[in-house]
Each structure stands twice: as C-alpha cells, then as structure tokens.
Amino acid sequence: MTHAQDGNTIRNSIKWAITILKRSEIEFPEIDADTLLAYVLSCDRSRLYTNPNNVIDATDICKYKELIYKRAAHVPLQYITRRAEFMSLDFVVDERVLIPRPETEILVETVLKRAEDDKFSDKRIIVMDIGTGSGNIAVSLAKFLSNAEIYTNDISQDALTLAQTNVQRHKVIDKVHLLNGDFYNIFVGNIQKKQVDFIVSNPPYISESEWNSLEPEVREHEPWEALVGGKDGFCFYRRIIMGATDWLRPGGYLIVEIGETQANTVIKLMQNELYYDEIEVIKDLQGKERIISARAK
Numbered sequence: 001m002t003h004a005q006d007g008n009t010i011r012n013s014i015k016w017a018i019t020i021l022k023r024s025e026i027e028f029p030e031i032d033a034d035t036l037l038a039y040v041l042s043c044d045r046s047r048l049y050t051n052p053n054n055v056i057d058a059t060d061i062c063k064y065k066e067l068i069y070k071r072a073a074h075v076p077l078q079y080i081t082r083r084a085e086f087m088s089l090d091f092v093v094d095e096r097v098l099i100p101r102p103e104t105e106i107l108v109e110t111v112l113k114r115a116e117d118d119k120f121s122d123k124r125i126i127v128m129d130i131g132t133g134s135g136n137i138a139v140s141l142a143k144f145l146s147n148a149e150i151y152t153n154d155i156s157q158d159a160l161t162l163a164q165t166n167v168q169r170h171k172v173i174d175k176v177h178l179l180n181g182d183f184y185n186i187f188v189g190n191i192q193k194k195q196v197d198f199i200v201s202n203p204p205y206i207s208e209s210e211w212n213s214l215e216p217e218v219r220e221h222e223p224w225e226a227l228v229g230g231k232d233g234f235c236f237y238r239r240i241i242m243g244a245t246d247w248l249r250p251g252g253y254l255i256v257e258i259g260e261t262q263a264n265t266v267i268k269l270m271q272n273e274l275y276y277d278e279i280e281v282i283k284d285l286q287g288k289e290r291i292i293s294a295r296a297k
C-alpha cells in the first residue's frame with residue numbers, strides 16, 4: 001500500500017500546482033490550485049483542507065495536471081470550470097461569452113434600488129438589456145425583480161445559445177426574451193417605443209489601442225466583440241444614449257457600465273441629448289467611476 005505521505009496526496013498535488021502557476025505568474029496561484037482540485041474531485045474546497053493526506057487516484061491526477069497546465073497558459077479559471085458567480089447566482093460560461101465581472105453587480109443593484117420607487121410598485125416593469133452575453137444581467141433582474149419583464153439582445157448567436165442555458169437553469173424563461181440582432185432595430189415589434197422603464201447595458205467599451213494592453217486572460221480568451229467599443233471605446237455609448245430617447249418612458253432610467261476613465265465623456269453625450277436629468281455616477285468597490293444612471297425627463 002502506498003504510504004499517504006509519499007503518494008499524490010492532496011497536499012503534495014496542491015504544492016506542485018502552486019509552483020507551476022507561480023512560474024507562469026498567475027495572480028492567485030493558491031486559490032486557483034485549490035479551486036481546480038476541488039473541481040476535479042467534485043468536492044468543496046474545505047474538504048481539501050480537512051483531508052490533506054488523502055491520496056488522489058491516477059485518473060484524477062492526470063485530469064488535475066491537464067487543468068493546471070491550461071491555467072498556467074492563462075486560460076481564465078471560469079472558462080476551465082465553466083462556472084462564474086454573479087449576484088450570488090451560478091452562471092454557466094465558456095469562451096463564447098464575457099465572464100461576468102463583480103463591477104457589473106453594481107449596475108444590477110442600481111436598477112434594483114431605482115425600482116423600489118413607488119411609481120414602479122404596482123406595474124409591470126419593462127427592461128431592455130443591450131448585449132446580454134451570458135445573460136447575467138437579464139437573469140439577475142428577472143430573479144430579483146418580481147414584476148419585471150426583460151428584453152435582451154446580442155449580436156452573437158453563440159452568446160445567446162449560452163444565455164438560453166442560463167435562463168433555463170434559473171427558471172426565468174417566461175420573464176426573459178432573448179433576441180438575436182443589432183440594437184435598437186431588433187426590439188422593434190417586441191416592445192413599444194416610449195414604454196421602457198429601464199434601459200441597461202454593459203457594452204463593449206475598451207478602445208482598440210487599450211485592447212493590446214489587456215492581460216492575456218482577457219485578450220487571448222474573451223470574445224473581442226464583447227470588449228472593444230470601436231476605435232475610441234465610445235461607439236456603443238453614442239448609439240445607446242441617442243437611441244434610448246425613442247424607447248424610454250418619461251421617468252424611466254438609462255443605466256450603463258463604463259470604463260474607469262469614461263465618465264466625463266459619457267455624461268457629455270447624455271447632456272447633449274437634452275433629454276436626461278438626474279445624471280449620476282456610481283463608483284465600484286475600488287472607488288472607480290463605473291456606472292452612470294440618467295433619468296428620462
């Protein structure tokens with residue numbers, strides 16, 4: 001019998017993995033080594049700590065090594081485990097969609113806060129979400145806003161196929177309508193103009209030149225069309241802000257995520273329309289300007 005200390009114990013395997021990940025300058029080698037082993041063994045990370053001398057069988061070691069080498073090649077952890085948490089909900093993700101970011105939770109929370117207003121209490125709330133990706137924003141709003149109906153689009157059919165999986169997993173098919181096509185045309189015939197309570201979007205907002213300096217996890221693995229917002233990064237804001245005036249009902253809100261240096265320009269674009277008031281910038285947990293909310297007059 002193999003002595004536990006000599007074999008591929010949990011402790012030894014994690015130690016090996018951390019060395020490999022550190023060599024590739026992975027940001028959180030300890031967390032990733034634990035998460036991937038827990039994934040291979042289909043257990044909680046806490047079980048690894050309580051059983052460090054358990055021996056891992058050959059098949060699982062082989063699988064673990066394969067995943068560690070993938071992570072060392074800068075494949076994002078969430079694409080390896082095919083899971084990402086957003087608003088405490090579990091989403092399926094893969095290379096067809098952007099991995100939901102914690103900052104985007106602030107966009108969802110801003111909508112939830114605005115929707116508490118009495119004017120929304122007894123009515124059906126119509127939400128338009130531009131660029132659904134994994135469906136994270138749409139599904140979260142469907143889960144947390146009982147009276148909401150969400151219309152959401154994507155230009156990528158691949159992304160919509162995955163979003164559909166998430167809509168089904170979270171049992172919100174009757175509240176989320178997935179549409180394949182460019183905005184705002186795709187919403188014509190699905191929603192009436194001047195009837196939308198919230199237009200929300202986390203659009204692609206990286207400029208073409210910034211894209212080159214993104215970390216390899218993002219640049220080499222996440223979809224380009226989910227990240228890049230034209231030459232200067234503002235191409236989607238121009239279209240969203242101008243077009244929203246046709247769709248929002250008076251008193252409705254436009255709420256968008258922005259890159260940390262984009263607030264002033266986006267505010268100017270909104271002011272130019274003479275259609276919005278109560279323009280407000282909301283910071284993320286790192287103190288960066290991240291969300292802009294504006295009310296239709």
Ligand code: SAM
Binds near residue numbers: 134136137226
């Ligand atoms: N909503 C998701 C999130 O917050 O993680 C995904 C956001 S990602 C930054 C932007 C999404 O917009 C991508 O899924 C991309 O395919 C989609 N997109 C790009 N151009 C589009 C267009 N013209 N119309 C609709 N969606 C578009």
Ligand code: GLN
Binds near residue numbers: 101202204205206
């Ligand atoms: N926040 C993303 C990043 O850091 C960009 C997402 C977007 O373009 N909307 O790469």
